Amino acid sequence: MSLSLPAHDWYKPPEGAEKLWIGLALLWCFVLSLMMPYWHFRGKQNSRGEAYAVTPAAFQQRTEAFVAANKVGERDGMPVVEPAPGGDAYLTARMWAWYPILKLRQGETYRVHLSSLDLQHGFSLQPLNMNFQVLPGYDHVLTLTPTSKGVFTIVCNEFCGIGHEAMIGKIIVE
Amino acid sequence: MASSATLPDPVSASLSARGASARRCDTTGLGVCLTAQQFIKLNAVAAVVFLLFGGIAAILLALTRWQAVHLLRVDWFYRILTFHGLNMLIFWILFFEVAILYFACTVPLNSRLFSRKVAWLSFGMMLAGAVMTNVVILQGKADVLMTSYLPLLAHPLFYLGIILVAVGTLVGVFNFFATLYIARRDGTYEGSVPLVTFGATAAAIIAVVTLLHGAIVMIPTFTFSMGWTAQPDPMWYRMIWWGLGHQSQQVNVCAMVSVWYLIGQLATGARPVNETVCRGAFVLYILFINLASAHHLLVDPGVGASWKIWNTSYAMYLAVLASMIHGFTVPASVEMAMRAKGHGRGLFGWVGALPWRNPAFSAVALSVAIFGFVGGITGVTLGTQQINIIAHNTLRITGHFHATVVGGTTLAFMGLAYYVIPLMFRRDFIWRRAARIQPWLFGGGILLVSFGMSFAGSLGVARRVYDIERAGIYGPAAHLFLGVMGVGAIIAVVGLLLFVALCVGTLLFGARTSGRPMADWGVAEAVQGAPGEALYSDHWAMKGTIVLTGVFLACFAIYYFANWKALADVWHVR
Structure with missing residues (x-):
């Protein structure tokens, strides 16, 4: 009984169905454990957490330089910027905007730098539903290859104050 | 019986010691x-x-x-x-x-x-x-x-x-x-101590580690807020805070599983099929759950892939094994008790004979099912390093933990209250018919909440956001699931308010039980010709549980691999 004292000889190895279930469960846990290293080497979607220390001011400067060098247009007052395929792109998060709008090409690979100028933010790319954390002081690098075309929306999904829900950005893929 | 320092035998030296006033329980002795x-x-x-x-x-x-x-x-x-x-x-x-x-x-x-x-x-x-x-x-x-x-x-x-x-x-x-x-x-x-005490000890050990994390992260944050020290690093804060935030949920799991065993005994006379297995599973929690804060950092900068993978699988999967073991031993112990009492027809004949009129029992049965099938499966899947990319900070996460902490822990604790109040406050529950439906209201409502959140989250709806219209991208399906969540929340909160009203009403107006046993909620009775003790020598007698856990494993595998498939469809990223 679970509430009363156990018999003195309670130490017994599992038997029968219980033993079988423990074996099956352990096997399943191995499958769960092995899937992650497998996907790390063979899968196309991984979060390596590649990051470098950066001050908000320095990151803002890099973003401005990137925008000045690669701006191709404007949309609702926000610059649209097209990085070179294989090159670096900068995306700044701040209360409450994503800056600038990135224009990418399907099938090309980019190093997208994410950082925040103030609070923590959440990079949530919709409707794909890809999510990454954005922190101040950390230059978070995603090596990203768009595989579909269209206008994608960046939603902030980490609480960042009263205007949080209005923090919407865009990525255009052609 | 009046409170008294003199108790009939066999009362321990500790309880009859001078200054240690005690009473004998009129229900359990x-x-x-x-x-x-x-x-x-x-x-x-x-x-x-x-x-x-x-x-x-x-x-x-x-x-x-x-x-x-x-x-x-x-x-x-x-x-x-x-x-x-x-x-x-x-x-x-x-x-x-x-x-x-x-x-x-x-x-x-x-x-x-x-x-x-x-x-x-x-x-x-x-x-x-x-x-x-x-x-x-x-x-x-x-x-x-x-x-x-x-x-x-x-x-x-x-x-x-x-x-x-x-x-x-x-x-x-x-x-x-x-x-x-x-x-x-x-x-x-x-x-040795009884299993319930053993499980509570596991919870207490994890609580110490958890609360120390809380102190480590909260004290420098407090001194920073006073302007005495510099701001702690936000990534460091996340890592240590989740040592508090996630591990405290493992304290809940330990406490909840102890309650499962406790109510199993009180309502059906269940006893562990194998004490070693149940205790071993609690030890696994203590040893392997402590790095679980990693599950919150799986798409964070600053911690690398090997750190994430190692901490996800090492810390998690032997703890998952522990939960899967309890997921077998708890229903198996109940099924064995029912079969020993003579309710052994077919695979599931014992299920109909369970004391469903007992709200503590129905609360725990729902708690086991919701925690295992919904909370457990989603938790392991969303906490998988790469799959987290399509789940982090969406409503899928809240859909998961409302099934574990609310449908699992809170519902089990509510079930326990149906014994705590008659046994400790010594008053019988009022509105007993309402009490019998309360777990179903609360559990059913929470299931709807969890489903609504999970599906809305799969459509990309973020957690912790005031308004989703500003994004202008969510269609009628997302709104439908948020509505499901809303309806579920209304049902669950009605169940919660009913629970509070039952408790408070009983404390104020319940009939006093001093000198007599508490009014019986309903326990499983033995029928004539029951096999009794003899059944326990058959280690394959829990046939219904074997089938149920097989179904569980199949659901787990389907959900898990469906999520890998969903992940494979998004952009490439590394």
């Missing part, structure tokens, strides 16, 4: 230390008050996120969200757990509580801290949500309140360990 009883009552009452606060907040939040209703103003939404998280996840759970700990170290061991003063200190600190935190939140000085991620900054008293609650809980945990020590020293019991 166990000795009850009156000091322990007093603090079980105090902590349980405080817990239910915070549950009520959290429940009122819950309905306000659900009716705001249900976009068609959109009740609250934006600032109050985040304020109430902060309030809801802390009252439910921290205050309600911690107060109730201290009550469970005081029970588990005294009554089953026939021991007195170590110290009344320490118990007062613990309760006073926890209560002062919880009230302080709640007042600061409602004054609008701490709109930082439960996690209070730096550089978001709240009023210093917000952090001080949480520190007080954490340290007060640690003091209560100390009282628990000290009681275990004096019970052993005074020889109040022989041999």
Whole structure:
């Protein structure tokens, strides 16, 4: 009984169905454990957490330089910027905007730098539903290859104050 | 029976010692230390008050996120969200757990509580801290949500309140360990401690590690908020904070599983098929759950892929094994007890004969099912390193933990209350028919909440956001699922309010039980010609459980691999 004292000889190895279930469960846990290293080497979607220390001011400067060098247009007052395929792109998060709008090409690979100028933010790319954390002081690098075309929306999904829900950005893929 | 220091045999030396007043329980015949009883009552009452606060907040939040209703103003939404998280996840759970700990170290061991003063200190600190935190939140000085991620900054008293609650809980945990020590020293019991006490000890050990993380992260944040020290690094904060935030949920799991075993015995006479297996699974929790904070950092910068993979699988999967073991042993012990009582027809003949009229039993049965099938499967899957990319900070996460912490832990604790109040407060429940449906209302509502959140989250809807219309990208399906969540929340909160009304009503108006056993909720009865003890030598007798766990494993595998497929469809990223 679970509430009363156990018999003195309670130490017994599992038997029968219980033993079988423990074996099956352990096997399943191995499958769960092995899937992650497998996907790390063979899968196309991984979060390596590649990051470098950066001050908000320095990151803002890099973003401005990137925008000045690669701006191709404007949309609702926000610059649209097209990085070179294989090159670096900068995306700044701040209360409450994503800056600038990135224009990418399907099938090309980019190093997208994410950082925040103030609070923590959440990079949530919709409707794909890809999510990454954005922190101040950390230059978070995603090596990203768009595989579909269209206008994608960046939603902030980490609480960042009263205007949080209005923090919407865009990525255009052609 | 009147409270008295003289008890009939066999009463332990500890309980009959001078100054240790005790009574004999009229229902179970166990000795009850009156000091322990007093603090079980105090902590349980405080817990239910915070549950009520959290429940009122819950309905306000659900009716705001249900976009068609959109009740609250934006600032109050985040304020109430902060309030809801802390009252439910921290205050309600911690107060109730201290009550469970005081029970588990005294009554089953026939021991007195170590110290009344320490118990007062613990309760006073926890209560002062919880009230302080709640007042600061409602004054609008701490709109930082439960996690209070730096550089978001709240009023210093917000952090001080949480520190007080954490340290007060640690003091209560100390009282628990000290009681275990004096019970052993005074020889109040022989041999090994009962399984319920063993599980509670596992919970207490994890609680110490958890609360130390809380102190490590909250103290420098408090001194920063006072302007005395520099700002801690936001990534460091996340890592240590989740050492508090996630591990505290493992304390809940341990406490909840102990309650499963306890109610299993009280309602059906179940006993562990194999004590070694059940205890071994609790040890696995202690050893392998402690790195679980990694699950919150799987798409974070600054920690690499090998760190993420190692900490996800190493810490997690032997703890998952532990939960899967309990997921077998709990229903197996109940099924064996039912078959031994003669309810052995076919695979599931015993299910119909279970004491479903007993609200404690139905609460625990629902708790096992919701925790395992919904909470457990989604938790392991979403906490997989790469799959987290398509789940992090969406409503899928809240859909998961409302199935574990609410459908699992809270519902099991509610079930326990159906025994705590008659046995500790010694009053029989009023409105017994309403009590019998309460677990179904609450459990059913929470299931809808969890489904609504999970599916909305799969469509990309973020957690912790006031309004999804500004994004302009969510279609009718997302709104439908938020509506499902809203309807579920209404049902669940009705169940919660009914629970609080039952408890409070019983404390005020319930018939006193002194001198007689509590009114029976309904237990499984043996029929003529039952096999009894003989059944226990058959190690394959739990056929229904074998089928149920097989179905569970199949559901798990399907959900898990479906998520890998969904992940494979998104952009390439590394």
